[in-house]
Amino acid sequence: MQHHAITLWTPQGISRQSLPLPPEVKLCLQVNGVHLLNIAASPVQLEALVLGFLYYSNIIQRRDEVAAFHWARENTCADVWLTHQVPPLDGERLLTSGCGQGQVLGGMFHPDGPLTTELSLSPQELNVMLGQLKAQAQLYRQTQGLHASALFTPRGELRFLAEDVGRHNTLDKLMGHCLLEGCDPAGMVIGTTGRVSSEMISKAARMRVPLVASLTAFTSMSVNLAQQWGITGVGYVRRYGMRIYTHPQRLRLQA
Numbered sequence: 193m194q195h196h197a198i199t200l201w202t203p204q205g206i207s208r209q210s211l212p213l214p215p216e217v218k219l220c221l222q223v224n225g226v227h228l229l230n231i232a233a234s235p236v237q238l239e240a241l242v243l244g245f246l247y248y249s250n251i252i253q254r255r256d257e258v259a260a261f262h263w264a265r266e267n268t269c270a271d272v273w274l275t276h277q278v279p280p281l282d283g284e285r286l287l288t289s290g291c292g293q294g295q296v297l298g299g300m301f302h303p304d305g306p307l308t309t310e311l312s313l314s315p316q317e318l319n320v321m322l323g324q325l326k327a328q329a330q331l332y333r334q335t336q337g338l339h340a341s342a343l344f345t346p347r348g349e350l351r352f353l354a355e356d357v358g359r360h361n362t363l364d365k366l367m368g369h370c371l372l373e374g375c376d377p378a379g380m381v382i383g384t385t386g387r388v389s390s391e392m393i394s395k396a397a398r399m400r401v402p403l404v405a406s407l408t409a410f411t412s413m414s415v416n417l418a419q420q421w422g423i424t425g426v427g428y429v430r431r432y433g434m435r436i437y438t439h440p441q442r443l444r445l446q447a
Contacts, residue, residue, distance in 0.1 A: 193334075214337035216357045220269035223251065223278055234338060234356040236331070240368030241356070242270045247367050248301065248398050251278055255371040300391060301398045306422030309379050309402040311346050314444045315434060318381075318405055322429045324350050325383045326407075331355045332385060341366055341384040343377055343401075351375060359386035363395040370399075377401055388425065393417045403442055405429050410437050 195210045219231045221242060233241055239261065246252045252274065260273040321344045326332070329340035332355055341362035342353045352375075354365030362384065370377050378400035384392070388406045390413040396404050397417075404418070405426040418425040418438040425437040436443060 193331075212335050214331075214335040214357055217268070220265065221245070221272070222264075222269060223272045224274055226278070231361070233358060233361050234331070236356070237354055237365045237368070238270065240354070240365040240372060241361055242272065242368065243371045244364030244366065244368030246272070247371060248364060248395055249281070250301070252371075255374075300394045302394070303397045303400075303421050306420070307397065307400060307402045308422065309442075311379060311381070311402050311424075311442050312444060313346070313381070313403070313442065317348055318383075318403075318426065318434070318443070319429055319431055321348055321350070321381060322383045322405060322407060324348075325353065325385065328353055329355055329385070339384065339386040341382060341386075343370070344381040344383060346379065346381065351380070359384065359389070360391050360395065362386075363392055363399075367395070367399055381405065383429075387411065388414050388427070390414050390417055393421070393423060393425070396423060397421050405434075409435075 193212045193215060196213050197208060197210050200207045200209050215234045216232060217235045219233050219238065221228045221231060243255065252258065257275050258272060259275045262271050264271045325340060325342045331338050332340040338355050338357055339359045339362055340353065340355045343351045343366045345351060352366050352369040354362040356362045356365060367377065380401055382396055382401050382404045385407050387408050388404055388410045390411060393404065393414045402422065403424040407429060409427050410425050415425060415437045422439060424439040424442045427435045427437060
């Protein structure tokens with residue numbers, strides 16, 4: 193990890209420190225020999241990022257659709273070969289509000305109907321999950337400039353954790369880990385450190401995750417979509433309280 197010498201000012205005085213910088217690279221993605229796009233990302237868990245992105249874009253549905261995966265151009269370009277042609281996209285490339293100039297190929301995913309689940313959590317259980325996320329997200333703590341997301345089982349087991357300069361990238365990485373490990377994320381819980389925007393709710397819907405919890409806020413569009421799609425959105429998760437934006441019936445609330 194790159195460190196950089198900074199000048200630190202506080203009311204008590206001026207000092208020099210060497211601090212770690214949030215890592216970021218430009219990743220090229222090509223599929224079946226054709227350049228698809230560039231992704232700004234942190235250089236960790238990149239195979240999971242690529243697979244998750246291809247899944248969200250509806251280019252693959254399963255890991256075994258990838259016939260070959262290797263790195264080219266001095267490990268700056270993911271060269272992916274599929275067992276089939278790339279499905280036709282509608283041509284839309286949505287620039288997302290996420291960090292790192294995110295893009296969505298073929299438009300944003302919309303589920304056919306609201307998600308249904310028997311998921312039921314107490315606020316305390318949800319707070320413990322987010323506590324695990326903060327405790328285990330090492331790069332997030334070290335740099336104070338990355339985002340982290342985690343996938344939890346309904347019982348609170350942390351299955352996968354992802355960190356990246358882009359909030360949306362962390363969800364792609366979670367889905368990529370699911371593809372690599374043969375894990376179905378449907379019915380699980382996503383916890384994240386960053387603001388939840390519309391493309392993040394869309395990625396959660398693609399994973400069929402019915403509850404998304406954040407340490408910070410939800411945008412207006414993400415709340416509207418979560419309401420329509422049957423996703424419980426919870427923001428500002430703290431030990432002393434939380435903001436439940438949509439579908440509060442999945443949380444066992446007591447006065």
